[in-house]
Amino acid sequence: MVKILLDPSMYHPHLSVAGELAKAAELGFEYLELSPRADFHEWHHYPKVDRHQIAEVKQAMKDTGVKIWTFNPVFDWASPDEQERQAQVRNWRRLLEIADALEVPLIATEFSGDPNRPRQSEGQFYKSMEELIPVFEKYGLECTIEAHPYDFVEENDRAVQIIRGVDRDWLNYEFCFPHAYHLGQGARDPREMMDYAGDRLKHLHIADVFDHTANVGNRYIMNPPGVDARIHQHNEIGNGEIDWDAAFAYLREREYDGPVSVCVFGWEEEADAINVRMRERIQKELGQGGAHA
Numbered sequence: 001m002v003k004i005l006l007d008p009s010m011y012h013p014h015l016s017v018a019g020e021l022a023k024a025a026e027l028g029f030e031y032l033e034l035s036p037r038a039d040f041h042e043w044h045h046y047p048k049v050d051r052h053q054i055a056e057v058k059q060a061m062k063d064t065g066v067k068i069w070t071f072n073p074v075f076d077w078a079s080p081d082e083q084e085r086q087a088q089v090r091n092w093r094r095l096l097e098i099a100d101a102l103e104v105p106l107i108a109t110e111f112s113g114d115p116n117r118p119r120q121s122e123g124q125f126y127k128s129m130e131e132l133i134p135v136f137e138k139y140g141l142e143c144t145i146e147a148h149p150y151d152f153v154e155e156n157d158r159a160v161q162i163i164r165g166v167d168r169d170w171l172n173y174e175f176c177f178p179h180a181y182h183l184g185q186g187a188r189d190p191r192e193m194m195d196y197a198g199d200r201l202k203h204l205h206i207a208d209v210f211d212h213t214a215n216v217g218n219r220y221i222m223n224p225p226g227v228d229a230r231i232h233q234h235n236e237i238g239n240g241e242i243d244w245d246a247a248f249a250y251l252r253e254r255e256y257d258g259p260v261s262v263c264v265f266g267w268e269e270e271a272d273a274i275n276v277r278m279r280e281r282i283q284k285e286l287g288q289g290g291a292h293a
Helices: 017-026 051-064 082-101 118-139 156-166 177-183 190-200 244-253 268-286
Strands: 003-006 031-034 067-071 106-110 142-146 171-176 201-206 259-262
Touching (some): 003 268, 017 031, 017 051, 031 259, 051 067, 067 082, 067 259, 082 118, 106 201, 118 156, 142 156, 171 190, 190 201, 190 244, 244 268, 259 268
Parallel strands (some): 003 259, 031 067, 067 106, 142 171, 171 201, 201 259
């Protein structure tokens, strides 16, 4: 059965990590995916966690019965700027130390380079991996990486290829449904893309999204025309254009049993109800694992 994880991003503004663990339990989740927050592992910054916070979080996991299954850091480890890359590798080393202390088994992350310098970014990514492979293996951690809009790799197949290039059993691919129209340039079925990943598909991010390529790109208007930017959403299932009946049928057919992260953002006023409905839908489609009965 799948493990259903809550990404608590919608609670970051007003809850501590301990509070988010309690919220997850309240909403029926047994697992948390801790996404970036300023007092823990903020985007591109050195983690702001000391031993007292680690002890607090450990106690909160014990008290609530909810386990942090993944960290979801974003560090620019593929930056073409070498000084920046070195700083980001330093961030990584500390985060992996924290993951070990909290017994977090999985790191879910991004390639984090420059889309305008893809060749240089790819080289820097592999350089960082060479430095960090011993650290991941020292702690026995697994890692999944997603292709992200406005990264040096935005397409599904290329992302899988780059991961295969590292050639480690513990490093695999995460398919992010709200990125689907970037991953396939609006022209590919998510089932086809997940199939391409094969046995490297080890993690899913679940949220709905509208096709930004539809109506000759006029569904979303960004100014000035031609601006170097990307657009997508992380909406509740049904508030978008993913064919979820087909996607869930495919996942059942391939007997997918990895972690599934609920990652709806931007609807804080309805966060509790949305996250419960998302959990219930995933339980119905993929099994009862990873949630309180």
